[in-house]
Amino acid sequence: MKIDVLLGLQWGDEGKGKVVDFLAPEYKVVARFQGGPNAGHTLEFDGIKHVLHQIPSGIFRPDIINIIGNGVVLDAVVLRREIEGLKKYGIDASKNLIISKKAQLILPTHRLMDAASEKAKGVSKIGSTLKGIGPTYADKIARQGLRVGDLLLPDFQKRYETLRDKHMNVLAFYNEPVELAEAEAAFFEAIEYIKQCRFADTEYLINNYIKEGKGILAEGAQGSLLDIDFGSYPYVTSSNTMAAGACTGLGIAPASVGEVYGIFKAYCTRVGSGPFPTELHDETGERMRKEGNEFGSTTGRPRRCGWMDLPALRYAIMLNGVTQLFMMKADVLNIFDEIKVCTHYKLPDGTTSEELPFDMDAVEVTPVYKTLPGWSQSLKGITKYDELPQALLDYVAYLEQQLNVPINIISTGPDRTQTIIRKKIKEII
Numbered sequence: 001m002k003i004d005v006l007l008g009l010q011w012g013d014e015g016k017g018k019v020v021d022f023l024a025p026e027y028k029v030v031a032r033f034q035g036g037p038n039a040g041h042t043l044e045f046d047g048i049k050h051v052l053h054q055i056p057s058g059i060f061r062p063d064i065i066n067i068i069g070n071g072v073v074l075d076a077v078v079l080r081r082e083i084e085g086l087k088k089y090g091i092d093a094s095k096n097l098i099i100s101k102k103a104q105l106i107l108p109t110h111r112l113m114d115a116a117s118e119k120a121k122g123v124s125k126i127g128s129t130l131k132g133i134g135p136t137y138a139d140k141i142a143r144q145g146l147r148v149g150d151l152l153l154p155d156f157q158k159r160y161e162t163l164r165d166k167h168m169n170v171l172a173f174y175n176e177p178v179e180l181a182e183a184e185a186a187f188f189e190a191i192e193y194i195k196q197c198r199f200a201d202t203e204y205l206i207n208n209y210i211k212e213g214k215g216i217l218a219e220g221a222q223g224s225l226l227d228i229d230f231g232s233y234p235y236v237t238s239s240n241t242m243a244a245g246a247c248t249g250l251g252i253a254p255a256s257v258g259e260v261y262g263i264f265k266a267y268c269t270r271v272g273s274g275p276f277p278t279e280l281h282d283e284t285g286e287r288m289r290k291e292g293n294e295f296g297s298t299t300g301r302p303r304r305c306g307w308m309d310l311p312a313l314r315y316a317i318m319l320n321g322v323t324q325l326f327m328m329k330a331d332v333l334n335i336f337d338e339i340k341v342c343t344h345y346k347l348p349d350g351t352t353s354e355e356l357p358f359d360m361d362a363v364e365v366t367p368v369y370k371t372l373p374g375w376s377q378s379l380k381g382i383t384k385y386d387e388l389p390q391a392l393l394d395y396v397a398y399l400e401q402q403l404n405v406p407i408n409i410i411s412t413g414p415d416r417t418q419t420i421i422r423k424k425i426k427e428i429i
């Protein structure tokens with residue numbers, strides 16, 4: 001049995017949470033492999049909307065094991081809030097949640113450093129979610145981070161203080177007033193609280209599950225265009241958001257990866273700073289934002305909106321080896337008579353390119369569009385692929401022909417039930 005990986009192909013918020021929740025019954029295990037509380041994964045069913053930040057999106061299925069992998073950066077305070085929040089829906093997350101001992105801990109000072117660094121950058125700020133993601137991954141790479149397993153060590157307090165004091169020096173450099181007492185107290189309370197969860201060397205567990213033939217779905221966070229190596233650097237997040245990240249973030253061999261499900265919106269959005277070639281600064285963009293309710297699940301910030309960008313999507317498909325595509329939020333385009341798709345870019349020197357330039361921020365590319373007819377009708381109540389409006393079927397056919405990967409799910413609304421399967425995704429496990 002191989003691990004299937006599900007990830008976002010754009011700038012995040014593609015609808016990963018919805019699809020993981022939808023596919024979860026086909027699996028025994030759902031595992032997050034990178035990111036942390038910067039993620040906001042929305043699930044909707046029975047008229048209730050849930051937003052998960054660190055807990056994998058299989059948590060509403062009590063028979064599924066949910067793993068927070070070693071590649072994740074974990075905020076204990078946020079986790080505590082998430083576990084408590086789920087209780088009112090009868091979910092005891094601590095029962096089927098396992099946390100890697102090797103996941104890195106986000107300290108209160110990591111969040112402060114994130115905020116101070118962003119403030120110091122001024123207009124060139126990344127637009128970080130201010131959850132401490134960058135500084136925590138920086139400490140991991142600098143080999144000085146604290147890990148979940150360290151919580152159980154007798155000298156954890158001392159290790160914490162050593163790192164905190166280093167951080168205080170950094171904060172002094174930024175000349176920021178530091179008020180830590182309250183956040184520190186909440187951190188230590190949360191640390192005690194999360195000890196009710198099972199901590200494990202999850203790489204052993206996962207590889208044993210593979211041997212036992214248990215189906216595993218790896219849940220990506222953020223999106224490929226925010227990847228630390230291949231995203232629009234420096235306007236990226238601090239982890240590898242790609243399929244390869246599932247190997248390092250869970251401890252599995254590349255040969256263990258099976259299907260790679262690539263999730264994309266029928267258009268594009270981005271939250272935070274950085275290049276976005278097809279961004280619409282006009283009324284069309286406003287309409288997209290309103291119709292798609294494009295406001296961040298984690299920060300509430302308005303998301304920037306624009307048309308589909310084929311060079312960017314092709315790039316993400318290439319980097320991830322996507323085997324199946326799922327198109328989300330098709331219903332948001334119901335309101336448009338015409339739909340545009342960027343087929344290639346025009347560069348400042350007049351030449352054209354289907355590739356993303358090295359320095360997308362400095363090189364202003366002009367998208368060249370193909371216009372397709374819209375379907376101008378509601379998709380409510382449609383449950384079968386063949387019953388979708390012809391113009392939408394044509395849009396899907398055009399994208400498939402351009403991308404060379406089958407589009408097997410079309411999502412027509414936020415609810416679990418508003419999901420149209422075109423072809424069977426996988427034999428039932």
Ligand code: GDP
Nearest residue numbers: 013014015016017041042297329411412413414
């Ligand atoms: P994620 O981070 O990839 O899990 O995505 P988010 O949850 O941050 O953002 C996706 C948003 O779109 C959420 O509010 C979802 O409820 C919503 N959503 C997901 N699929 C659809 C869809 O097909 N149509 C519409 N209208 N909304 C959707």
Ligand code: IMO
Nearest residue numbers: 012013038039040127128129221222237271272
């Ligand atoms: P999900 O998993 C959309 C963006 C931030 C910022 C940049 C760096 O819900 O798709 P960070 O806090 O990671 O240092 O911010 O990345 N970003 C996301 N945008 N969806 C996300 O997650 C994101 N996580 C981070 O807006 O531009």
Ligand code: MG
Nearest residue numbers: 013040041297
């Ligand atoms: Mg999100």
